[in-house]
Amino acid sequence: MARKSTRPAGRSSTRKNTARPARGAGGRKRGGAGKRSGYRWSTRLLALTLLFSLITGVYLLYLDHQVQVKFDGKRWSIPARVYARPLELYAGARIGPEQFIEELNRLGYRKVRHPEAQASWSRNNSRFLVRTRPFTFWDGAEPGRYLDLRFEGDRLAGLFDAGGAPQALVRLEAPEIGSIYPSHNEDRLLISRDQLPALLVQGLVAVEDRSFYSHHGVDPKAILRALLANVRAGELVQGGSTLTQQLIKNLYLSRERTLWRKLNEAVMALMLDARYGKDEILEAYANEIYLGQDGSRAIHGFGLASRFYFNRPLVELDLPRLALLVGMIRGPSLYDPRRHPERAKKRRDLVLEMMRQQGAISERQKQQAVDSPLGIGNPGSGGEVRYPAFLSLVRRQLHNDYREEDLTSEGLRIFTTLDPWVQEQSEKALAGRLFQLEKNHRLPAGKLQGAAVVAATGSGEVLAVVSGRNADFSGFNRALDAVRPIGSLIKPVVYLAALMQPRRYTLTTRIEDAPVNLKLAGGKRWTPDNYDRKSHGSVTLFQSLTHSYNLATVNLGLDLGLDAVTGLLTDLGITRKVEVVPALLLGALSLSPLEVTQLYQTLAAGGFRSPLRAIREVQAQDGSALQRYPLTVRQSVDQGPVYLVNRNLQEVVSTGTGRGLSAFLPADLHLAGKTGTTDELRDSWFAGFDNDRVAVVWVGRDDNSPAGLTGSQGAMQVWGDLMRRLKPDPLNLPEPASVDSVWVDADSGLLADEHCANAALIPYLKGSAPVTASSCVSRSGQGIGDFIRGFFE
Amino acid sequence: MCIVIGAALVSAGCSTGPRRGAPAPVVGSQPVPASASRGAVESSAYPAGESTEAEITPYATGESMPAEITSTPMQAPAVPAHSNNSAVLALLSNAGTQQQDGDIAGAAATLERALRIEPRNARLWHRLASLRLDQKQYRMAADLADKSNSLARGDGDLTRANWRLIARARSALGESAAARDAWLRAR
Numbered sequence: 005m006a007r008k009s010t011r012p013a014g015r016s017s018t019r020k021n022t023a024r025p026a027r028g029a030g031g032r033k034r035g036g037a038g039k040r041s042g043y044r045w046s047t048r049l050l051a052l053t054l055l056f057s058l059i060t061g062v063y064l065l066y067l068d069h070q071v072q073v074k075f076d077g078k079r080w081s082i083p084a085r086v087y088a089r090p091l092e093l094y095a096g097a098r099i100g101p102e103q104f105i106e107e108l109n110r111l112g113y114r115k116v117r118h119p120e121a122q123a124s125w126s127r128n129n130s131r132f133l134v135r136t137r138p139f140t141f142w143d144g145a146e147p148g149r150y151l152d153l154r155f156e157g158d159r160l161a162g163l164f165d166a167g168g169a170p171q172a173l174v175r176l177e178a179p180e181i182g183s184i185y186p187s188h189n190e191d192r193l194l195i196s197r198d199q200l201p202a203l204l205v206q207g208l209v210a211v212e213d214r215s216f217y218s219h220h221g222v223d224p225k226a227i228l229r230a231l232l233a234n235v236r237a238g239e240l241v242q243g244g245s246t247l248t249q250q251l252i253k254n255l256y257l258s259r260e261r262t263l264w265r266k267l268n269e270a271v272m273a274l275m276l277d278a279r280y281g282k283d284e285i286l287e288a289y290a291n292e293i294y295l296g297q298d299g300s301r302a303i304h305g306f307g308l309a310s311r312f313y314f315n316r317p318l319v320e321l322d323l324p325r326l327a328l329l330v331g332m333i334r335g336p337s338l339y340d341p342r343r344h345p346e347r348a349k350k351r352r353d354l355v356l357e358m359m360r361q362q363g364a365i366s367e368r369q370k371q372q373a374v375d376s377p378l379g380i381g382n383p384g385s386g387g388e389v390r391y392p393a394f395l396s397l398v399r400r401q402l403h404n405d406y407r408e409e410d411l412t413s414e415g416l417r418i419f420t421t422l423d424p425w426v427q428e429q430s431e432k433a434l435a436g437r438l439f440q441l442e443k444n445h446r447l448p449a450g451k452l453q454g455a456a457v458v459a460a461t462g463s464g465e466v467l468a469v470v471s472g473r474n475a476d477f478s479g480f481n482r483a484l485d486a487v488r489p490i491g492s493l494i495k496p497v498v499y500l501a502a503l504m505q506p507r508r509y510t511l512t513t514r515i516e517d518a519p520v521n522l523k524l525a526g527g528k529r530w531t532p533d534n535y536d537r538k539s540h541g542s543v544t545l546f547q548s549l550t551h552s553y554n555l556a557t558v559n560l561g562l563d564l565g566l567d568a569v570t571g572l573l574t575d576l577g578i579t580r581k582v583e584v585v586p587a588l589l590l591g592a593l594s595l596s597p598l599e600v601t602q603l604y605q606t607l608a609a610g611g612f613r614s615p616l617r618a619i620r621e622v623q624a625q626d627g628s629a630l631q632r633y634p635l636t637v638r639q640s641v642d643q644g645p646v647y648l649v650n651r652n653l654q655e656v657v658s659t660g661t662g663r664g665l666s667a668f669l670p671a672d673l674h675l676a677g678k679t680g681t682t683d684e685l686r687d688s689w690f691a692g693f694d695n696d697r698v699a700v701v702w703v704g705r706d707d708n709s710p711a712g713l714t715g716s717q718g719a720m721q722v723w724g725d726l727m728r729r730l731k732p733d734p735l736n737l738p739e740p741a742s743v744d745s746v747w748v749d750a751d752s753g754l755l756a757d758e759h760c761a762n763a764a765l766i767p768y769l770k771g772s773a774p775v776t777a778s779s780c781v782s783r784s785g786q787g788i789g790d791f792i793r794g795f796f797e
Numbered sequence: 798m799c800i801v802i803g804a805a806l807v808s809a810g811c812s813t814g815p816r817r818g819a820p821a822p823v824v825g826s827q828p829v830p831a832s833a834s835r836g837a838v839e840s841s842a843y844p845a846g847e848s849t850e851a852e853i854t855p856y857a858t859g860e861s862m863p864a865e866i867t868s869t870p871m872q873a874p875a876v877p878a879h880s881n882n883s884a885v886l887a888l889l890s891n892a893g894t895q896q897q898d899g900d901i902a903g904a905a906a907t908l909e910r911a912l913r914i915e916p917r918n919a920r921l922w923h924r925l926a927s928l929r930l931d932q933k934q935y936r937m938a939a940d941l942a943d944k945s946n947s948l949a950r951g952d953g954d955l956t957r958a959n960w961r962l963i964a965r966a967r968s969a970l971g972e973s974a975a976a977r978d979a980w981l982r983a984r
Contacts, residue, residue: 092914094884143903172887462916463909612944621906632902635909635925639943696916738917738948 067268071275074255079288080304081413082194082625083185086398087178088422089620090141093153093163094173098731100158101130103425108134110179110424112315112381122148123320130155133166137317139177142419142621142629146175158731179424180311182395184402186412189300193307194415195318197287203323204306205286206364207330211355213247214362216286221248221277222270248273251289295329296336303336313341315381323365324373328352341378349378393471394422396481397598397618405631406622415625420618421465423458426730430456430468430699431475433726438473438703441721447712454703454722455482457601458730461698463635464605464614469598480706483597488687488702490600491591491680491715492552492661494569496607496649497576498561498589499549501568503645506772509560511546511648512753517556522586532558532590535681535714544753546766549652550660552679554590561589575640577602577613591680600691601700607650608676608693610738611641644742644769650676651737651767657692664716668724674735675727679715686710688718694732699723739767746773754778880918885911892924901932919948919955926962939966957983 091099091107108115108125113134116124125134131154138148151174154162163171185191209216215223223246230244245253252272257265276285294302295309303312306329310318314325321329331351332339341348353374360370398420402411410416438452458468471481480486502509517540522530534540534554540547548556561569569589570582582593595603598616606613614637622631653676656662661679669675677692688703688711703718704711711718739745748766749756753774756763760780880886888911895904908925915921926941942959949955964979 092884092910094882094914096882096884097914143906170883173884460913460916463912465913610947612940612947629902632906634902634905635912636937637940637944639940643947738950740947 064271067272068275070256071252071272072279075276075280075284075288079255080192080194080291081186081190081409082415083183083191084402084411084414084416084418085180085193086182086184086395086418086420088181088420088424090139090175090178092173092175093151093160093171095160095163095170097160098158098733099155099160101127101132101155104132104153104155104160106425106428107176107179111137111177119150121320123316136174137177139175140627141175141178142417142623142632146177149174178419181390181420181422181424182392184395184399184411184418185301186409190302190304191298191308192291192304193311194291195287195305195307197283197290199319200286200290200306201319201321201326203359203364204290204318204321204326204330206362207327207355207359208247208286208289208333210359210362210364211330212250212333213245216247217282219246219277221273221275222246245269246273247289248277248285251285251292252276254292254294255288293333294336295332296340313380322373322376322379323369324352324356324376325379327355327359327373328378331355341380345378345380352378391422391424391427391469391475392477393475393481393483394420394427394466394469394618396471397466397469397484400484401618401633402622416630417623417625418619419621419623421460421467421620422618423467426458426697427468427470429729430458430470430726433729434470434701434722435473435475437722437725441703441713441718445712445717451705452703452711452713452718453482453706454701454719455486455597456699456701456722456726457483457597458697458699458726459601459605459616461605461608461693461696462614464602464616465620466601466616466618467697482702485596486702486704487594487596488704489591489594489682491682491687491689492554493600493603493678493680493689493691494589494591494593495549495552495557496653496678497572497603498557498564498569499545499652500607500641500645500649501564501572502545502560503648503769504572504642505564506645506769509545510768510772510774511652511766512544512748512774514542514544514753515548515556515560515563517541517543517548517553518559520555520558520562522562524586530586532587544750546652546655549649550655552656552661558586558589562586572641573603575613576606577615577640591682597700597702600689600702601698604691604693604698604700606640607646607653608698609637610650610740611639611643611646612637613640614638642742643740647737647740647743648767648769653678653692654735654737661716662690662692662720664720665724668728669732672734673732675732676735676737677720677723679720681714684710685712685714688713688715688720690715690719690723692723692727693735694727694730695735696733697730699726701726742770743767744770744773748774749778749780752778756780879920880911880915882915885915885918885921888914889921889924896928896931901928904928917948919945919950919952922948923955923959923962926959930962930966933969935966935969939963939970942966 091104093099105127112123114124116126119126119133119135122135123137125132127133131152134151134153136146136149136151139146149171150166151171152162152164152166152168153160154164163174165171183191213219213223213226215226219226223244226246227244249269252269256272257269291305291307293306294304295306296303296312298312303309306318309329309332310316310321310325313329314321328341328348328351331348331354332341334351338344339348339351356365356370356373359365360367365373398418399411402418406416434454434456438454441447442449442452453472454470455472456468456470457466459466469481469483471483472479502513503511517534519539520530520532524530532554535552539555540551540553543553543556545560547553548560566584566586566588570584573582573593578595578599580595580599582588585592602613602616605616614635617633619633621629621633624630654674656679657665657675657677658671662677665675665677673694675692675694677690680687680689680691686704686708689701691698691700693699701719701723703713703722713719745765745767747756747758747760747763748754749760750762750764755774755777757780758765760778763780880889888907892904892907892911895901895907905925905928908921908928912918912921912925922941922945926938926945929935929941930938939962942962946956946959949959960979960983964976964983967973967976967979
């Protein structure tokens, strides 16, 4: 800054300025001798001159104020950046090489023969060497490391540093999945002067402003040069604007091309140059410059452009990539490397040539760079919004605690629960299966839609949200907003309400699957039917839920009272107002897939409800931790009855309406689940869980016309494919202390032993198991011993 | 043109304001949470360098949790948590250090990391429960201890420790009968 204060420019102009009134006074002297009119004339001229100077002075002060306010204050709104969960690496982690490579690609790590630089990796069969990037988490910094990983099948078997020392746990950096940018759609990733690569600065100076370091904000020689070039060419081929002027134009002025604006620009450029150092101006320029368009999102600054075009931070860019960015300044859409690769390459090579001419790079460097490809990342990578459905959930959750302007302007870092691997497998399963379903069931192509949500059972963390078959499309979010009747997905709640009254109901209590004919309030009659249009007579609760019998469920629910069911829905996490009508018992209750996920999370977690969360932490721009969204659990339903229902839901998958899952997943996973179908096959649902994940799928049509698929024909196929991709962990339900599992004769509901023909091991709440032995026990003559054994098992 | 530029330089050169040459800050002010939030966030302003915890209310439940209190009495966990997983052991050790340093939010986050690796480790749930008890989040502490018990499977020491924790939480909540019941189960 010292250079500024000693610069003569200000002083010399002061002299110029003070000279003006003197000239005016001289004029007065010459013309004022005796001639009144001449005297008056010169007085007027003086007044006019003074007035003009005053107005000019005030206006210039105003401009100067503008320059300072914007430059000293907060120059830009910095959008919040959103991150997926970091991948945790440790020996024994359930991560296969395929998933690991996807993660490395997502982070923009390069595969090389031998990793020398940060963010590169190599592979030798099941062994990987990786140099990681450092990353600042909300709870501390993770340094860049050199890791040695050994995989065995779908597990990470060993984790070492390159020196061979075992590492207990390493977090890879959190993949960025989007930003929350404001309504004017400017997105940028701030970088500081010291993060600007020297080659980038040299390229900028060579191409845009050769005398940047020596001029005072405006370069008259460059203007002349441009003028000559333009006259010679007969059109506008060259601009004489300095970097400072370009910055002024972008930061302060409109895009109109008038002389007045040009004048203002020049004046303000001089002011900016007088007030601020070259490095500050350069830093501002590098962050302001417009470098491309991503739908409605404008890409500003080299920091974001680097991520957007190359999916890596600016510091990791090599010469050809930096030159490409410099070249794009002249016309981001004209030289868009994705749309016009050849034009972009020509422009980049020109930049390289100019850099060579200026002596910034050698001929050899230039030639190597000219010979290299553009090196653009995939269109699907590079910091743009990748998972719009999940991000809209994040936004909604953030809006409970933050104002929109804080999210779009304060540079917050949002750490979410998204697992990109689970997300991508879910997207593939949904899109792939819907296509298959339309083909196999001869349904009109492209009409079927769907949604899926996957959450971690124990914590309520949302791992994936798929809002339709085209997951990149950020339109209607079916996972959050398609509120559809849930059909038989309600049944576990009805049975849970019954099993919470162990004196009246156990899994082997018999209920009537007999016609129902109810007179409703409006005088109408309600006569529901079973899916197969048959009545199955006297059935146990266990059989009825397994096979999803409608009539038995209605009879059971009416006996319990509708209030018992609605109250339980609240306990299970449903906050939506429920209409209390008998048809509720068959799922005349409309919920979104996300709400159904909450319902089944509470069941899967054994009655411990954890509110679904999409965010873990929020960090301020300066790196300090702002807020955590901690893990919470609430025991909202007794574990015992939930356990009985969950055992029943396992039976649904092994022998009931969900048995078709065996086409996707082996029986020894003991998964639990439930199908749901609504009137005229409008909605097809499946909800279920493995040991630590709960997943819900809906399939239907946006216009609510019949989709032509039952729950097991439609949604369950997606669910099966999805879970198979996730390689589920066998479901192991911990038996609560309040439960006894007893061998029971499935026909009579009486005590049996495991040698009886029809015996099944049925869980009961303590004190509610049958006490009368079936004839099978007395026949086999080993009854009493087994009875006792069964009881205490 | 000359006059304009001249005057510009006068104004730029003569005003020797304190801002001259000062680094142009890029960082904005601290964000302020929406005043009309649903009562889920406990703080109205964020103290520098301290993190706060907020209960997520959105879709499921309107229940709120008390604030994360950072200065709390230290209490050694009643039952040592253990695992066969070296990553979990490392995190447990970190959590212990954080707790000793008074970084309760950090310790909780570290335990949550461990729980993501072993969601069915009953002793991890117990550690989190005792952390919440130290923070006087009694309802949450009791629920977490219940959760721990639901996974404890014949670990008698742990089950008793959980019941003791539940008993203390219930006493603090003024539920004396329920607390007595828990003490009986803790024996």
